Amino acid sequence: MRLDVVTIFPEYLEPLNVSLVGKARARGQLDVRVHDLREWTHDKHNTVDDTPYGGGPGMVMKPEPWGEALDSIIESGEGQPTIVVPTPSGKPFTQELAVELSEKPWLVFTPARYEGIDRRVIEEYAERVDVREVSIGDYVLAGGEAPVLVMVEAVARLLPGVLGNAESHRDDSFAPGAMADLLEGPVYTKPPEWRGRGIPEVLLSGHHGKIARWRRDEAFRRTAVNRPDLLERADPGAFDKKDREM
Ligand code: SAM
Secondary structure, rough: EEEEEEEOOOHHHHHOHHHHHHHHHHHOOOOOEEEHHHHHOOOOOOOOEEEOOOOOOOOOOOOOOOOHHHHHHHOOOOOOOOOEEEEEEEEEOOHHHHHHHHHOOOOEEOOOOOOEHHHHHHHHOOOOOOOEEEEOOOOOOOOOOOHHHHHHHHOOOOOOOOOOOOOOOOOOOOOOOOOOOOOOOOOOOOOOOOOOOOHHHOHOOOOHHHHHHHHHHHHHHHHHHHHHHHHHHOOOHHOOOHHHHH
């Protein structure tokens, strides 16, 4: 998969060199290209922003550098990318969207600063390629770089061969399947006792059926406490008799 990121703070994307994403890059599973938006400015001060039409506080990112950057990136590759525009006014970033994006061959991220990018840029590219305006949550950050790090990590770990154990994300919270509407329950490792605290007996039983039941019950309990909204909107058919008794 190819990933391009256009930003005025390329150094903010340094974490893409470490851990899971860094290793995927080193193995050639991910081709990540970070670009400095200011390379596509032509004035002495490399200006990327200007005052908003209609007045008001803050600055708006100018369309010209973004247009030149996106044209040049689109022309540099084969086929068409999906452009992901981080914005608090976008559609929520969910595991479902991460799965969808992980199936695309090429993503271009456009993290903004200030009050965002001149609207005409989004309109222009939406007529030419697949453009997704995406929010990582109901809060406002100073820039889109942190949202890009969040989205790239969520997408990259779904790519075949990126996680050491391909099964690892099967039981995750929000993973598609029988537990799709449940958060993941608690997990334990050795030693069997730590500061006087043991682990649930069933996990030592070796009985796969009982362990699966326990995990489902714990997932259900945790979801009911932390995210009752997930249970409310879930398909009632997804729950069994034991779930309903909880
Ligand atoms: N005035 C904008 C609004 O209220 O929608 C907020 C602009 S914010 C200060 C600057 C940039 O940070 C945004 O254009 C976007 O790239 C990024 N950003 C901030 N919060 C975000 C969020 N929750 N999800 C995705 N991107 C976000």
